Amino acid sequence: MVHLNNVMQYYINNIKKELKDLALLKHKRALDGMSLEFQRVFTLLPALFHFHHPALPGYLNEDTPMGIACYQGSDEVFAQLKNEFNFNLPQTLNKADISALYSMGSTCSIGQSVTSDLDIWICIENNLSAVRKSSLQKKCRLIEQWAKELGIKLTLFVVDVDRFINQHHECLMGENCGSAQHILLLEEFYRSANLLAGKLLLWFAVPANLTVNNTTYPSYEKCIEALVEQKIIERDQWIDFGPLTGLSAEEYFGASLWQLYKSIDSPFKAVLKTLLLEAYSWIYPENKPIAYQMRDFIQTFKSNEGCYLDSYYMLLQRISNYLIEIKDFPRLKLVRTCFYLKVNEKLSIANSTPSWRRKVLEDLVKQWKWDKQCFAKLDTSHTWKIEQVREIHEVLLQTMMTGYRNLLNFGRRNNLDSLISPQDLAILTRKLYASFEVLPGKITTLKLNISHNLQEEALTFIHVKEDRINRAGWYVYKQKPILDQIIGHQYLEYSKYLVKLVSWCYFNRLISDSTEFYYHDGEDRDKAKITKFIDDLKQYFPIDVPAATEEQLYGPCEIRHLAIILNLENDPTTQCELDHEINTNILNYGKKELSLVGSVDLLYRNSWNEIRVLHFSGTLCVLEAIKALLNRMHKDADLPNS
Known part of the structure; x- marks a missing residue:
C-alpha cells in the first residue's frame, strides 16, 4: 500500500x-x-x-x-x-x-x-x-x-x-x-x-x-x-x-438557444462559440468537451498538445473537425476567417519581431492554403466599405440560420419539444426574423462592427423609368455623376422607391456630414429635397437604439419612431398654379380640383427594431397611408417615442 x-x-x-x-x-x-x-x-x-x-x-x-x-x-x-x-x-x-x-x-x-x-x-x-x-x-x-x-x-x-x-x-x-x-x-x-x-x-x-x-x-x-x-x-x-457531469440535452439546447440569441446583435463575435456548442451537440449523448481533452493531456503529461493546451486553438480544431466531418465547407471558411480576425496579427504586414501568436497563425494559413491576397484583404477589414461588409454579412446570415435549423433538429432528435419554453423559442425566432428576414419594405442593416468607417464621399441617386433595359426604380452609386465614372461600376443598392434607398444609406452609415449628394430623375437634378430629408433623418431618427427587450419581442410590434414624408417621390405642387379664389383645400385644389399630395412614404422603426418603409402614390395615397398607419397603431399600443 x-x-x-x-x-x-x-x-x-x-x-x-x-x-x-x-x-x-x-x-x-x-x-x-x-x-x-x-x-x-x-x-x-x-x-x-x-x-x-x-x-x-x-x-x-x-x-x-x-x-x-x-x-x-x-x-x-x-x-x-x-x-x-x-x-x-x-x-x-x-x-x-x-x-x-x-x-x-x-x-x-x-x-x-x-x-x-x-x-x-x-x-x-x-x-x-x-x-x-x-x-x-x-x-x-x-x-x-x-x-x-x-x-x-x-x-x-x-x-x-x-x-x-x-x-x-x-x-x-x-x-x-x-x-x-x-x-x-x-x-x-x-x-x-x-x-x-x-x-x-x-x-x-x-x-x-x-x-x-x-x-x-x-x-x-x-x-x-x-x-x-x-x-x-x-x-x-x-x-x-x-x-x-450531467451535460444534458436540455443544457445543450438552452445554452445554444441563448448563444444564438446573443449572436444576433454581434454575429461576428459569437460565431466560434455558437459553432462549438453545435459541435458538442452533434456527438450527443457522448460528452467530450474540450476541457475533458485538456484534462486527459495533463494527466498523461502531454501538455504540449493543442498548442500547449491553448483554449482558442483547441476550439478551432474541434469546430473544424466537426465541419469537415459534415462537409460544411462554407461555414469552415467563415470560422477560419473569424479566427484570423480574432487573432488580429495582420500577416501581410512585415514584422521583425514576430510574436508566438503570429508564428502559430502563419502555420495555420499554410495548412488552409491561403495565399497572401486572401489574408491581405482581411488585414484591411477595418477599412472595408459596404460591398465587402455585405458580402460577409450574407455568409454570417446563412451560418446563423443553419445553426438555428440544426438547433431545432437537435431538439426534435432528443424529444425536447415539451421541455422547450414556447416563450423562449418565440422570442429567439422573432429576434432572428426581425434582424435578418428580407421583406419588400424592410431596410436591412448590417451590424458586424468590422469596418471603422462605411461613409462615402459621394452618393448619386439615379431614377430609371418604365420600359428601359434596367428595372424601373432608383439606384445608388458611390461615384459622382460623371459618365465614365458611373459606367462599369456596380450600383450599391436598388429600391423601387427613393425614401427606402436614402434610408438604407443612412441607417447603414454611408452618409456623413461631408457626403455630397447627386440626384438624377430624367431632366430633374434638384437634390434639395433629398438633402432636407437626410437632415430630418439625422435630427429625428437615431441610428443606435437600445436592443429590443424580451418583453417587446414577445409582444405585438408597435411603432416607436415615425416619419411621414410627403411628395418626395411625386410632387404635384411643382406643376401647380397658385389659385386663391376658387378652392384652397390641398386635397381638392383649384379649378382642376387636384390633390397636392402626390406621394406619401411612412418610415418607421418598430418595437422589434425593424425599420420599415411603406410607399403610397396616386389620388388615394393619403387615405391609404392613414389606413395603413391606423392598422399598425392599435388602440392598446403606446404612442411613438418621436
Missing part, C-alpha cells in the same frame, strides 16, 4: 508541476506583444488583492477581504509596488480570504489581442459574510476603474466555489445565463482558466476514471475523500469547483 501511495503521490506531484508550468507559460504569453498598461495591470492584479492598503488602488476604509492563498509575489512586483505607490511590504500577513485569481476567456490564449478585454475570477470559499463579500465587490469596482484610467477594459467577478456544486444560477458575466449555461459555463472556465495566483484547480488532478490505488470510487466526491484520507493530496492546496 505504501508503494502504491508513493506512486500516486508522484503522479499528483507531476500534475501539480504540469499545471504550474502551464500557468507560467500562459502568463508569459499573455504579456507578449501587449501594451505596457496591459502588462502593468495584469502583473499587479494579484498583489492588489493580496494586500489592502491606502497607498494601493482599490483601497476601502472598511473590513475588506485580503490575502490570496499560496501567494508568492516576485521581487519585480514588490519593487514595482514600491516605485509606483511607495508601498512597503508588511512584516507578516497570515490572512488568506481569497483562494485564487484566475483569468478566463481569450486571455493567455492565441485569441487574445491588443483589443481584448480582461475577465478575472476572484475565487472565494464560502467563509465570507455577506458584508465582507460586498466589500470585496466594491474593491473590484475600484480596481476596474483604476484599469480603465490606464485604458484597459478589466472585469472582475467574485465567484463562490460552491456556485457550481450547489447549482447557484445568479447572473454571472453580465448575462442572464441561468441554469441553461450552468455546466457549460464551468466547462468554459476549466477550458480557458489560467492561474494568476492562489490554489490549483482540483478537477485536473482527480483521476478521470476515479481510481486511486487500484480502487475505483463511485463518485467524484468519494474519490477526493480517498485522496485526502490517504494523504495523497492536501485539501487546502487545491480549489474545487466540482465535476463536469
Whole structure:
C-alpha cells in the first residue's frame, strides 16, 4: 500500500508541476506583444488583492477581504509596488480570504489581442459574510476603474466555489445565463482558466476514471475523500469547483438557444462559440468537451498538445473537425476567417519581431492554403466599405440560420419539444426574423462592427423609368455623376422607391456630414429635397437604439419612431398654379380640383427594431397611408417615442 501511495503521490506531484508550468507559460504569453498598461495591470492584479492598503488602488476604509492563498509575489512586483505607490511590504500577513485569481476567456490564449478585454475570477470559499463579500465587490469596482484610467477594459467577478456544486444560477458575466449555461459555463472556465495566483484547480488532478490505488470510487466526491484520507493530496492546496457531469440535452439546447440569441446583435463575435456548442451537440449523448481533452493531456503529461493546451486553438480544431466531418465547407471558411480576425496579427504586414501568436497563425494559413491576397484583404477589414461588409454579412446570415435549423433538429432528435419554453423559442425566432428576414419594405442593416468607417464621399441617386433595359426604380452609386465614372461600376443598392434607398444609406452609415449628394430623375437634378430629408433623418431618427427587450419581442410590434414624408417621390405642387379664389383645400385644389399630395412614404422603426418603409402614390395615397398607419397603431399600443 505504501508503494502504491508513493506512486500516486508522484503522479499528483507531476500534475501539480504540469499545471504550474502551464500557468507560467500562459502568463508569459499573455504579456507578449501587449501594451505596457496591459502588462502593468495584469502583473499587479494579484498583489492588489493580496494586500489592502491606502497607498494601493482599490483601497476601502472598511473590513475588506485580503490575502490570496499560496501567494508568492516576485521581487519585480514588490519593487514595482514600491516605485509606483511607495508601498512597503508588511512584516507578516497570515490572512488568506481569497483562494485564487484566475483569468478566463481569450486571455493567455492565441485569441487574445491588443483589443481584448480582461475577465478575472476572484475565487472565494464560502467563509465570507455577506458584508465582507460586498466589500470585496466594491474593491473590484475600484480596481476596474483604476484599469480603465490606464485604458484597459478589466472585469472582475467574485465567484463562490460552491456556485457550481450547489447549482447557484445568479447572473454571472453580465448575462442572464441561468441554469441553461450552468455546466457549460464551468466547462468554459476549466477550458480557458489560467492561474494568476492562489490554489490549483482540483478537477485536473482527480483521476478521470476515479481510481486511486487500484480502487475505483463511485463518485467524484468519494474519490477526493480517498485522496485526502490517504494523504495523497492536501485539501487546502487545491480549489474545487466540482465535476463536469450531467451535460444534458436540455443544457445543450438552452445554452445554444441563448448563444444564438446573443449572436444576433454581434454575429461576428459569437460565431466560434455558437459553432462549438453545435459541435458538442452533434456527438450527443457522448460528452467530450474540450476541457475533458485538456484534462486527459495533463494527466498523461502531454501538455504540449493543442498548442500547449491553448483554449482558442483547441476550439478551432474541434469546430473544424466537426465541419469537415459534415462537409460544411462554407461555414469552415467563415470560422477560419473569424479566427484570423480574432487573432488580429495582420500577416501581410512585415514584422521583425514576430510574436508566438503570429508564428502559430502563419502555420495555420499554410495548412488552409491561403495565399497572401486572401489574408491581405482581411488585414484591411477595418477599412472595408459596404460591398465587402455585405458580402460577409450574407455568409454570417446563412451560418446563423443553419445553426438555428440544426438547433431545432437537435431538439426534435432528443424529444425536447415539451421541455422547450414556447416563450423562449418565440422570442429567439422573432429576434432572428426581425434582424435578418428580407421583406419588400424592410431596410436591412448590417451590424458586424468590422469596418471603422462605411461613409462615402459621394452618393448619386439615379431614377430609371418604365420600359428601359434596367428595372424601373432608383439606384445608388458611390461615384459622382460623371459618365465614365458611373459606367462599369456596380450600383450599391436598388429600391423601387427613393425614401427606402436614402434610408438604407443612412441607417447603414454611408452618409456623413461631408457626403455630397447627386440626384438624377430624367431632366430633374434638384437634390434639395433629398438633402432636407437626410437632415430630418439625422435630427429625428437615431441610428443606435437600445436592443429590443424580451418583453417587446414577445409582444405585438408597435411603432416607436415615425416619419411621414410627403411628395418626395411625386410632387404635384411643382406643376401647380397658385389659385386663391376658387378652392384652397390641398386635397381638392383649384379649378382642376387636384390633390397636392402626390406621394406619401411612412418610415418607421418598430418595437422589434425593424425599420420599415411603406410607399403610397396616386389620388388615394393619403387615405391609404392613414389606413395603413391606423392598422399598425392599435388602440392598446403606446404612442411613438418621436
